[in-house]
Amino acid sequence: MAPLLDAADEAEWFGAIAGLAETWGFDRLLVAMLPRPTMRLEDAYIRSTYAPAWRQTYDKEGLVHIDPTVEHCMARAAPLIWSPEIFATTAQQCLYEEARSYGLRAGVTVPIHGPNQQAGMMCFVNDSNPTDAFQRHVNAALPNLVLLRDLVIDTSQRHLNTHAQTLLPKLTPRERECLKWTARGKSTWEISHILNCSEAVVNFHMKNIRTKFGVNSRRAAAVIAAQLGLIDPG
Numbered sequence: 001m002a003p004l005l006d007a008a009d010e011a012e013w014f015g016a017i018a019g020l021a022e023t024w025g026f027d028r029l030l031v032a033m034l035p036r037p038t039m040r041l042e043d044a045y046i047r048s049t050y051a052p053a054w055r056q057t058y059d060k061e062g063l064v065h066i067d068p069t070v071e072h073c074m075a076r077a078a079p080l081i082w083s084p085e086i087f088a089t090t091a092q093q094c095l096y097e098e099a100r101s102y103g104l105r106a107g108v109t110v111p112i113h114g115p116n117q118q119a120g121m122m123c124f125v126n127d128s129n130p131t132d133a134f135q136r137h138v139n140a141a142l143p144n145l146v147l148l149r150d151l152v153i154d155t156s157q158r159h160l161n162t163h164a165q166t167l168l169p170k171l172t173p174r175e176r177e178c179l180k181w182t183a184r185g186k187s188t189w190e191i192s193h194i195l196n197c198s199e200a201v202v203n204f205h206m207k208n209i210r211t212k213f214g215v216n217s218r219r220a221a222a223v224i225a226a227q228l229g230l231i232d233p234g
Contacts, residue, residue, distance in 0.1 A: 004151055010159050014047045020148055024141045026124035028104060031152060033112055033120030035160040038215065038224055041070070044120060045156075045163040054102040066091045073111035073121040079146070081138050082107045083130050106130040108138045110145055114153045118160065122149050168228060169212035176231055178205045183222040183233035 004020070007013035014031070021029045030048035034041070041064045048055060057063075064070055068087060072080045080086065087096040099105075107125035112118060124145055128134045171179070174195070181191045188206075192199045206218045213221040226233040 001148075001151060004148075004155060007155070010047075010162075013155065013159065017148065017152060018049050020144075021124050024124070024144055025137060026107070026126050026141075028107075028123075028125040030123040030125075031120070031156075032122075033114075033118050033156060033160060035118060035164040036224070036227070037117050037119060038213070038220075039164075039167070040214065041065070043167050045160055048123075050104065050125075051102045054099065054104070057098065063095050066095060068092055069109040069121065069123065073109060074119065077111050077113060079111070079142060080109045081130075081135055082109070082125075103127040106134045108142070108145065110149045112149060112153060116157070118153065118156075122152065164228070168230065169209075169225075171209070171212070171225075171230060172205075175205050175209050175212075178202060179209060179218075179222050179225050180231045180234070182206075182218050183226055183231060 001020070003016035004013065007016055017031065018029050021027075028049050030046065030050055032044045032046045032048075034044050042059070042062075046055075066089070069080060069082070072086075084096065087093050104125050104127075106128040107123050110122045110124070112120040112122065122145070124141075128137075177195055178191055181194055186194065188199050188202050192202045195202070209221050210216065210218060213224055215221050215224070222231070222233070225231045
């Protein structure tokens with residue numbers, strides 16, 4: 001585990017994870033994490049050794065929204081060993097059939113639920129048939145996989161922060177002002193007087209802010225903005 005803990009940069013860090021997974025019999029690996037719960041699934045931090053063509057297909061067709069392993073990890077903490085039975089719907093069966101053509105035949109998915117509300121999963125996969133022998137192999141490797149998952153959570157924060165920075169909403173100076181005063185508990189009427197503008201203008205900015213953050217309330221946007229360091233809540 002030392003190469004993972006001592007990794008100097010992201011490439012070395014992920015290389016160490018992939019190397020450990022391969023040592024335990026899994027030649028394909030995926031790490032996917034949402035740095036904060038308000039993020040869309042499409043904006044997750046993802047690193048994998050899957051075939052690039054499969055990743056492109058998966059993203060283009062929005063398969064994250066039908067993938068049973070993703071659904072499992074959003075609600076459960078226990079590892080999920082892949083089997084044909086978990087791909088229950090016609091769409092999921094098509095997903096699995098195409099994934100197998102890229103060497104993703106047998107695997108185990110370990111959910112991620114981090115202390116800072118990170119959510120995601122690690123998938124350890126190979127091209128074996130999902131037989132009883134593979135399940136025994138997974139059961140033997142599982143303690144190491146869970147330990148690796150925990151180390152990934154502990155060592156991933158700087159990489160998640162870098163990723164999250166690329167997705168930060170671009171706020172105008174006036175939008176920042178509106179959010180700052182919202183965070184301090186000011187009403188629309190009070191903000192309009194502070195900024196010397198009409199309430200309609202404040203509401204216009206607030207509507208744009210809610211859209212940029214993908215939330216339904218200005219308070220939620222202000223909380224997220226403060227967490228991301230976009231405003232000083234005072």
